[in-house]
Amino acid sequence: MASDEITPSKAAPLLAAGRLLAERGGYGLVWLDPGLVVTARYGRLVDFVEIGEPVTDALLPLIGLEAEIRALAGNADAVVELPAVAIHLPGREIPRLNITALSTGSGETLLLVSRAITRADLEAQLAAHMRARLIAESELRAKSRALALANRDLEDFAAIISHDLLAPLRAMRKLTDDARGDILRSADEQALSRLDDIASQSSRMSRMLRELLDYASVGRKDEVVAEVDTRRLIEDIVRSIPRPEGIALRIEGHWPRLEVAGAALDLALRNLVANAVKHHDGPPGLVTVSAAEGEGCVSFAVADDGPGIDPRYHEAILLPFRTLAAPDRAAGGSGLGLAFVKRAAEAMGARFEVRSDPMSRRGATFVLTVPRRRSRPSAGDD
Numbered sequence: 001m002a003s004d005e006i007t008p009s010k011a012a013p014l015l016a017a018g019r020l021l022a023e024r025g026g027y028g029l030v031w032l033d034p035g036l037v038v039t040a041r042y043g044r045l046v047d048f049v050e051i052g053e054p055v056t057d058a059l060l061p062l063i064g065l066e067a068e069i070r071a072l073a074g075n076a077d078a079v080v081e082l083p084a085v086a087i088h089l090p091g092r093e094i095p096r097l098n099i100t101a102l103s104t105g106s107g108e109t110l111l112l113v114s115r116a117i118t119r120a121d122l123e124a125q126l127a128a129h130m131r132a133r134l135i136a137e138s139e140l141r142a143k144s145r146a147l148a149l150a151n152r153d154l155e156d157f158a159a160i161i162s163h164d165l166l167a168p169l170r171a172m173r174k175l176t177d178d179a180r181g182d183i184l185r186s187a188d189e190q191a192l193s194r195l196d197d198i199a200s201q202s203s204r205m206s207r208m209l210r211e212l213l214d215y216a217s218v219g220r221k222d223e224v225v226a227e228v229d230t231r232r233l234i235e236d237i238v239r240s241i242p243r244p245e246g247i248a249l250r251i252e253g254h255w256p257r258l259e260v261a262g263a264a265l266d267l268a269l270r271n272l273v274a275n276a277v278k279h280h281d282g283p284p285g286l287v288t289v290s291a292a293e294g295e296g297c298v299s300f301a302v303a304d305d306g307p308g309i310d311p312r313y314h315e316a317i318l319l320p321f322r323t324l325a326a327p328d329r330a331a332g333g334s335g336l337g338l339a340f341v342k343r344a345a346e347a348m349g350a351r352f353e354v355r356s357d358p359m360s361r362r363g364a365t366f367v368l369t370v371p372r373r374r375s376r377p378s379a380g381d382d
Helices: 008-023 066-070 119-186 189-217 230-240 262-278 337-348
Strands: 027-032 038-042 079-085 097-103 110-116 225-229 247-253 257-261 285-294 297-304 351-355 364-371
Touching: 119 189, 225 230, 225 262, 230 247, 230 262, 230 285, 247 262, 257 262, 257 337, 262 285, 262 297, 262 337, 262 364, 337 351, 337 364
Parallel strands: 247 285
Antiparallel strands: 027 038, 027 110, 079 097, 097 110, 225 257, 285 297, 297 364, 351 364
16 A cells, blocks of 8 residues: 555544644635635635635636636646735735635536745745846847947948948049049030039048948947046137138036046037037027036037027937038038937937927027036136
């Protein structure tokens, strides 16, 4: 006879142990009819389940599983399990329950076995959650690496295309110059005019490709962060920006010494100022460049009193090769200026905003908010 076979001598102690566990809240049993109405219950753990009532009235987590539980009738091998079910009763605290529904093997009677969660159960659930989290983090790291590789490949592709296309452009300009000499000798004015157009367009394409090459390289490598005298930087930028007579440039605010990627900040501010001047519909006109220190950051703003930008286009103008200027004023522009600023801002971990609504007032303001590591006052602040 097998040692685990229940004999009459073992039955009484076994029943006594089962009764003791049930009375102490270790487990509880609930019997159901085919309609899932409670016909009996046993154990303190399930004494809140009312006999004669649908089991879903007391065990709300079973709602929606009725069909699956009914299908257990007559199938001794199937079970429905609900782990860590929370039961909330007014004025009473019930531990989370592991509930198993199964057939009793006799007719259509069903049995719910409820067991209080033990420390071992909680540890097993915690271990399972930790494994799932580690797997999710590993997948996220793999996707991040794949995205970084894809971005690098795209940037390399842009750099290669830009570099390789510059060579035939240089050759085309040389051929154009040679043809110009030949035509000058024949004094064909119309041909000369067309050659001038070809030369102008090839120069524009060459400039666009160089800027595309620069755009692809912005942020590709971590720039050295060093202390920058932002006041001196903006004064150098303002002096170097060509502008039509009648367009004024003014510097305002507090310009601190700032630890930042200097090349990226220079690139961003230079493009913002140049963009404001180039797309102004004056003269007369005013472009104001200001700086202000905030909580853990410095905000640089370039504001103009020009035509402004419709809010519908605030996102579009930050894309490469997009410009909203009128054709007569857009000549020579590549549409990369604000795209440069956005990319430089990303490289610095900065925030870049466009503020403009021509329907309410003229002008546009571009704000670059740079995180501050350490700053000191600079001489010459307003």
